Amino acid sequence: MDDKTNKTNETNETNETNKSYTLAERAKNEKSIYLVEKAGRITEVNGKRKFYLQFDDSQILKYEKMMLSGSSCPYTLPMKFLSHDGITKVWYDFTGYIQLKEYIKSEYCNTLKLNDLEPTYKAIDIILKILQNLKEIEDYLILPYRISVNSDTVFINPSDVSILLAFYPNEAPELTLQKRIFNMLSKISSWYQNDEVVQYISRFQNTVYEKNLGLEGMISVLYAMKRELSYIYCNKSHLRKSIEITDTNTGITGIEDAKKDYKFEKCRHFGLGNKIKGSFLNILLKSIHVNRKHK
Numbered sequence: 107m108d109d110k111t112n113k114t115n116e117t118n119e120t121n122e123t124n125k126s127y128t129l130a131e132r133a134k135n136e137k138s139i140y141l142v143e144k145a146g147r148i149t150e151v152n153g154k155r156k157f158y159l160q161f162d163d164s165q166i167l168k169y170e171k172m173m174l175s176g177s178s179c180p181y182t183l184p185m186k187f188l189s190h191d192g193i194t195k196v197w198y199d200f201t202g203y204i205q206l207k208e209y210i211k212s213e214y215c216n217t218l219k220l221n222d223l224e225p226t227y228k229a230i231d232i233i234l235k236i237l238q239n240l241k242e243i244e245d246y247l248i249l250p251y252r253i254s255v256n257s258d259t260v261f262i263n264p265s266d267v268s269i270l271l272a273f274y275p276n277e278a279p280e281l282t283l284q285k286r287i288f289n290m291l292s293k294i295s296s297w298y299q300n301d302e303v304v305q306y307i308s309r310f311q312n313t314v315y316e317k318n319l320g321l322e323g324m325i326s327v328l329y330a331m332k333r334e335l336s337y338i339y340c341n342k343s344h345l346r347k348s349i350e351i352t353d354t355n356t357g358i359t360g361i362e363d364a365k366k367d368y369k370f371e372k373c374r375h376f377g378l379g380n381k382i383k384g385s386f387l388n389i390l391l392k393s394i395h396v397n398r399k400h401k
Contacts, residue, residue, distance in 0.1 A: 139205070141258045142277050146198070158197045165275040166194055173246045174273055181239040181246075183261060183272045198272055203261040206232070210297045213264075226302045227335040228267070233291065233307070234328040235269040236260055241321045243271070250321075252276055255286040257293045284314065287324070306331060 139146045139157045146157035166187070171194075177184045184199040240250060254274040261270045278286060288311055295307045313319070313327050 139200075141272060142254055142256050142274055151197075154199050155201045156197050156199050158195055159274075161194045161196060161275065163189055163192050163194050166196070166273075167252075169247060170252070170273070173248060179243065179246045179248070181243045181271060182248075183270050185273065200261055200272075202265070203263050203270055206257060206260040206262050206294065207297055209262045209264060210294075224335075224339050225298055225300050226306055227332065227339060229294070229298060229300075229303045230306060230310075230328055230331050230335060232262070232267070232269065233294070233310075234325065234332065235267075236271070236290075237287070237321060237325050237328065239269055239271050241325065248273065250283045251279065254278075255283065255290055257290050257297075260290075283321070284319075288314075306335075 137148055139148055141159065144159045146159045148155065148157045150156075171187045173179055174182060174185045175187060183203065186197040186199075188195045188197075240253075240255065243253070244250070252275070253271070254276050256274065256277070259272040259274050261272060262268070263270075281289075291307050291311060295304050298304070310324075310327060310331065314324055317323065319327065
Protein backbone atom coordinates (compact mmCIF):
# COMPACT_ATOMS: atom_id res chain seq x y z
CA MET A 107 0.00 0.00 0.00
CA ASP A 108 2.79 2.40 0.93
CA ASP A 109 4.78 1.56 -2.22
CA LYS A 110 1.72 2.19 -4.35
CA THR A 111 1.10 5.52 -2.66
CA ASN A 112 4.74 6.56 -3.12
CA LYS A 113 4.65 5.70 -6.82
CA THR A 114 1.46 7.71 -7.23
CA ASN A 115 3.05 10.70 -5.50
CA GLU A 116 6.16 10.45 -7.67
CA THR A 117 4.03 10.29 -10.82
CA ASN A 118 2.03 13.32 -9.75
CA GLU A 119 5.21 15.27 -9.01
CA THR A 120 6.69 14.36 -12.40
CA ASN A 121 3.52 15.40 -14.20
CA GLU A 122 3.52 18.69 -12.31
CA THR A 123 7.15 19.31 -13.25
CA ASN A 124 6.47 18.64 -16.92
CA LYS A 125 3.41 20.87 -16.97
CA SER A 126 4.09 24.01 -18.97
CA TYR A 127 2.20 27.16 -18.11
CA THR A 128 2.66 30.90 -18.22
CA LEU A 129 3.68 33.04 -15.28
CA ALA A 130 0.35 34.86 -15.53
CA GLU A 131 -1.48 31.56 -14.98
CA ARG A 132 0.73 30.78 -12.00
CA ALA A 133 0.03 34.18 -10.42
CA LYS A 134 -3.69 33.73 -10.97
CA ASN A 135 -3.93 30.25 -9.46
CA GLU A 136 -1.55 30.43 -6.50
CA LYS A 137 -2.09 32.27 -3.24
CA SER A 138 0.58 30.45 -1.25
CA ILE A 139 4.27 29.82 -1.68
CA TYR A 140 6.10 26.80 -0.27
CA LEU A 141 9.54 26.93 1.31
CA VAL A 142 11.04 23.70 2.62
CA GLU A 143 8.59 22.72 5.38
CA LYS A 144 6.35 25.78 5.49
CA ALA A 145 3.66 27.43 3.38
CA GLY A 146 3.72 31.21 3.15
CA ARG A 147 0.69 33.34 2.38
CA ILE A 148 1.20 35.74 -0.54
CA THR A 149 0.00 39.31 0.03
CA GLU A 150 0.10 42.62 -1.83
CA VAL A 151 1.42 45.43 0.39
CA ASN A 152 2.34 48.97 -0.72
CA GLY A 153 2.70 47.90 -4.32
CA LYS A 154 5.00 45.00 -3.37
CA ARG A 155 4.47 41.27 -3.54
CA LYS A 156 5.33 39.62 -0.25
CA PHE A 157 4.82 36.39 1.63
CA TYR A 158 5.26 35.64 5.29
CA LEU A 159 6.32 32.66 7.39
CA GLN A 160 6.34 32.07 11.14
CA PHE A 161 9.28 30.74 13.14
CA ASP A 162 10.10 30.23 16.79
CA ASP A 163 12.16 33.13 18.12
CA SER A 164 15.11 30.81 18.75
CA GLN A 165 15.33 29.74 15.09
CA ILE A 166 16.60 33.10 13.84
CA LEU A 167 19.33 34.76 15.88
CA LYS A 168 19.20 38.41 16.87
CA TYR A 169 22.24 39.46 14.83
CA GLU A 170 20.85 37.60 11.79
CA LYS A 171 17.70 39.68 11.99
CA MET A 172 19.83 42.82 12.03
CA MET A 173 21.85 41.70 9.01
CA LEU A 174 18.83 40.58 6.99
CA SER A 175 16.38 43.40 7.79
CA GLY A 176 15.25 45.52 4.87
CA SER A 177 17.65 45.36 1.94
CA SER A 178 20.81 45.21 4.04
CA CYS A 179 22.06 42.01 2.40
CA PRO A 180 22.14 42.13 -1.43
CA TYR A 181 22.20 38.33 -1.73
CA THR A 182 18.87 37.59 -0.03
CA LEU A 183 15.28 38.66 -0.46
CA PRO A 184 14.54 41.81 1.59
CA MET A 185 13.03 40.79 4.93
CA LYS A 186 11.09 42.31 7.80
CA PHE A 187 10.70 40.75 11.25
CA LEU A 188 7.95 41.02 13.84
CA SER A 189 8.39 39.14 17.12
CA HIS A 190 5.68 38.54 19.71
CA ASP A 191 5.10 35.91 22.39
CA GLY A 192 8.04 33.77 21.30
CA ILE A 193 7.00 33.77 17.64
CA THR A 194 8.77 35.63 14.84
CA LYS A 195 6.78 36.48 11.75
CA VAL A 196 9.03 37.04 8.74
CA TRP A 197 7.94 39.02 5.69
CA TYR A 198 9.81 38.37 2.44
CA ASP A 199 9.65 40.86 -0.43
CA PHE A 200 9.89 38.81 -3.64
CA THR A 201 8.68 41.49 -6.05
CA GLY A 202 10.13 40.79 -9.49
CA TYR A 203 11.37 37.32 -8.48
CA ILE A 204 9.91 33.84 -8.78
CA GLN A 205 11.03 30.52 -7.39
CA LEU A 206 13.60 28.71 -9.51
CA LYS A 207 11.26 25.76 -10.07
CA GLU A 208 8.63 28.04 -11.62
CA TYR A 209 11.24 29.67 -13.84
CA ILE A 210 12.49 26.35 -15.19
CA LYS A 211 8.95 25.09 -15.78
CA SER A 212 7.96 28.21 -17.70
CA GLU A 213 11.19 28.55 -19.71
CA TYR A 214 12.32 25.01 -20.47
CA CYS A 215 9.31 22.73 -20.72
CA ASN A 216 9.01 23.41 -24.46
CA THR A 217 11.51 20.99 -26.04
CA LEU A 218 11.83 23.10 -29.20
CA LYS A 219 12.89 26.02 -27.07
CA LEU A 220 15.59 23.99 -25.37
CA ASN A 221 17.88 23.99 -28.39
CA ASP A 222 17.61 27.76 -28.76
CA LEU A 223 18.26 28.64 -25.14
CA GLU A 224 21.16 26.26 -24.49
CA PRO A 225 19.79 25.00 -21.16
CA THR A 226 23.05 23.40 -20.01
CA TYR A 227 25.04 26.63 -20.15
CA LYS A 228 22.25 28.52 -18.41
CA ALA A 229 21.78 25.79 -15.79
CA ILE A 230 25.48 25.86 -14.91
CA ASP A 231 25.35 29.67 -14.79
CA ILE A 232 22.40 29.59 -12.37
CA ILE A 233 24.11 27.04 -10.11
CA LEU A 234 27.24 29.20 -10.14
CA LYS A 235 25.23 32.23 -9.03
CA ILE A 236 23.59 30.26 -6.22
CA LEU A 237 26.95 29.13 -4.84
CA GLN A 238 28.42 32.61 -5.23
CA ASN A 239 25.54 33.99 -3.16
CA LEU A 240 26.14 31.35 -0.49
CA LYS A 241 29.77 32.39 -0.32
CA GLU A 242 29.22 36.16 -0.41
CA ILE A 243 26.50 36.03 2.23
CA GLU A 244 29.18 35.03 4.75
CA ASP A 245 30.38 38.65 4.68
CA TYR A 246 27.08 39.45 6.40
CA LEU A 247 27.72 36.83 9.10
CA ILE A 248 25.14 34.45 7.62
CA LEU A 249 27.19 31.27 7.79
CA PRO A 250 26.50 28.15 5.70
CA TYR A 251 25.61 26.01 8.70
CA ARG A 252 22.86 28.50 9.63
CA ILE A 253 21.05 28.84 6.31
CA SER A 254 18.99 26.30 4.40
CA VAL A 255 20.53 25.14 1.12
CA ASN A 256 17.38 24.10 -0.66
CA SER A 257 16.02 24.59 -4.16
CA ASP A 258 12.81 26.03 -2.66
CA THR A 259 14.72 29.01 -1.28
CA VAL A 260 16.25 30.05 -4.62
CA PHE A 261 14.49 32.96 -6.34
CA ILE A 262 15.30 34.25 -9.81
CA ASN A 263 14.51 37.42 -11.71
CA PRO A 264 13.25 36.30 -15.16
CA SER A 265 14.35 39.60 -16.71
CA ASP A 266 18.08 39.43 -15.96
CA VAL A 267 18.41 35.93 -14.43
CA SER A 268 19.80 37.37 -11.19
CA ILE A 269 19.54 35.19 -8.10
CA LEU A 270 18.45 35.94 -4.54
CA LEU A 271 18.15 33.49 -1.66
CA ALA A 272 15.31 33.41 0.85
CA PHE A 273 16.83 33.03 4.29
CA TYR A 274 15.37 29.96 5.97
CA PRO A 275 16.94 28.38 9.06
CA ASN A 276 18.92 25.24 8.25
CA GLU A 277 16.42 22.37 8.34
CA ALA A 278 19.11 19.67 8.07
CA PRO A 279 21.94 20.59 10.48
CA GLU A 280 23.07 16.96 10.58
CA LEU A 281 24.19 17.16 6.93
CA THR A 282 27.38 18.77 5.65
CA LEU A 283 27.20 21.76 3.33
CA GLN A 284 28.53 19.61 0.48
CA LYS A 285 25.77 17.04 0.97
CA ARG A 286 23.07 19.71 1.14
CA ILE A 287 24.36 21.27 -2.08
CA PHE A 288 24.32 17.85 -3.77
CA ASN A 289 20.71 17.30 -2.68
CA MET A 290 19.72 20.69 -4.06
CA LEU A 291 21.47 20.05 -7.38
CA SER A 292 19.76 16.68 -7.78
CA LYS A 293 16.38 18.37 -7.47
CA ILE A 294 17.33 21.16 -9.91
CA SER A 295 18.66 18.59 -12.37
CA SER A 296 15.35 16.70 -12.34
CA TRP A 297 13.40 19.85 -13.20
CA TYR A 298 15.22 20.43 -16.48
CA GLN A 299 14.31 17.04 -17.97
CA ASN A 300 17.41 17.34 -20.16
CA ASP A 301 20.09 14.63 -20.49
CA GLU A 302 22.97 17.03 -21.03
CA VAL A 303 22.06 19.09 -17.98
CA VAL A 304 21.92 15.90 -15.91
CA GLN A 305 25.32 14.78 -17.22
CA TYR A 306 27.05 18.07 -16.46
CA ILE A 307 25.59 18.35 -12.97
CA SER A 308 26.57 14.74 -12.27
CA ARG A 309 30.07 15.44 -13.55
CA PHE A 310 30.29 18.50 -11.31
CA GLN A 311 29.19 16.48 -8.27
CA ASN A 312 31.74 13.74 -9.01
CA THR A 313 34.55 16.29 -9.34
CA VAL A 314 33.61 17.98 -6.07
CA TYR A 315 33.37 14.65 -4.27
CA GLU A 316 36.63 13.22 -5.64
CA LYS A 317 38.64 16.39 -4.90
CA ASN A 318 36.78 17.15 -1.65
CA LEU A 319 36.21 20.77 -2.68
CA GLY A 320 34.79 23.59 -0.63
CA LEU A 321 32.70 26.48 -1.95
CA GLU A 322 35.64 28.25 -3.59
CA GLY A 323 36.71 25.09 -5.38
CA MET A 324 33.14 24.40 -6.52
CA ILE A 325 32.88 27.89 -7.97
CA SER A 326 36.16 27.44 -9.87
CA VAL A 327 34.92 24.16 -11.37
CA LEU A 328 31.69 25.82 -12.52
CA TYR A 329 33.63 28.65 -14.18
CA ALA A 330 35.66 26.05 -16.08
CA MET A 331 32.46 24.31 -17.19
CA LYS A 332 31.01 27.60 -18.42
CA ARG A 333 34.12 28.24 -20.51
CA GLU A 334 33.93 24.75 -21.96
CA LEU A 335 30.24 25.08 -22.82
CA SER A 336 30.67 28.51 -24.38
CA TYR A 337 33.13 27.06 -26.90
CA ILE A 338 31.00 23.97 -27.53
CA TYR A 339 27.94 26.04 -28.35
CA CYS A 340 29.94 28.75 -30.15
CA ASN A 341 27.22 31.19 -29.27
CA LYS A 342 28.21 34.70 -30.27
CA SER A 343 26.64 36.05 -27.08
CA HIS A 344 29.27 34.11 -25.11
CA LEU A 345 32.23 35.05 -27.28
CA ARG A 346 33.84 38.22 -28.55
CA LYS A 347 31.70 40.83 -30.24
CA SER A 348 32.99 42.15 -33.55
CA ILE A 349 32.31 45.86 -33.96
CA GLU A 350 34.71 47.89 -36.06
CA ILE A 351 35.45 51.27 -34.51
CA THR A 352 38.27 53.57 -35.60
CA ASP A 353 40.15 55.53 -32.95
CA THR A 354 40.14 59.21 -34.01
CA ASN A 355 43.53 59.91 -32.40
CA THR A 356 45.58 57.04 -33.82
CA GLY A 357 43.53 56.04 -36.84
CA ILE A 358 43.76 52.40 -35.77
CA THR A 359 40.64 50.38 -36.41
CA GLY A 360 39.48 47.99 -33.72
CA ILE A 361 41.12 49.49 -30.62
CA GLU A 362 37.85 50.24 -28.87
CA ASP A 363 36.65 46.83 -29.92
CA ALA A 364 39.73 45.25 -28.34
CA LYS A 365 38.93 46.91 -25.03
CA LYS A 366 35.36 45.66 -25.08
CA ASP A 367 36.39 42.17 -26.14
CA TYR A 368 39.03 41.95 -23.44
CA LYS A 369 36.65 43.01 -20.68
CA PHE A 370 33.85 40.83 -22.03
CA GLU A 371 35.98 37.69 -22.20
CA LYS A 372 37.54 38.40 -18.81
CA CYS A 373 34.15 38.61 -17.10
CA ARG A 374 32.45 35.86 -19.10
CA HIS A 375 35.07 33.15 -19.10
CA PHE A 376 37.52 33.80 -16.28
CA GLY A 377 35.37 35.41 -13.62
CA LEU A 378 38.05 37.89 -12.67
CA GLY A 379 35.69 40.77 -11.90
CA ASN A 380 37.55 44.07 -12.22
CA LYS A 381 40.92 42.90 -10.94
CA ILE A 382 42.82 43.65 -14.15
CA LYS A 383 43.48 47.36 -14.35
CA GLY A 384 43.61 49.60 -17.40
CA SER A 385 47.40 49.96 -17.26
CA PHE A 386 47.89 46.41 -18.51
CA LEU A 387 45.40 47.00 -21.31
CA ASN A 388 47.17 50.22 -22.32
CA ILE A 389 50.50 48.39 -22.55
CA LEU A 390 48.86 45.71 -24.69
CA LEU A 391 47.34 48.28 -27.04
CA LYS A 392 50.60 50.20 -27.37
CA SER A 393 52.35 46.96 -28.24
CA ILE A 394 49.79 46.30 -30.98
CA HIS A 395 50.29 49.84 -32.29
CA VAL A 396 54.11 49.48 -32.38
CA ASN A 397 53.91 46.12 -34.16
CA ARG A 398 51.62 47.56 -36.81
CA LYS A 399 54.00 50.48 -37.42
CA HIS A 400 56.93 48.09 -37.92
CA LYS A 401 54.91 46.11 -40.41
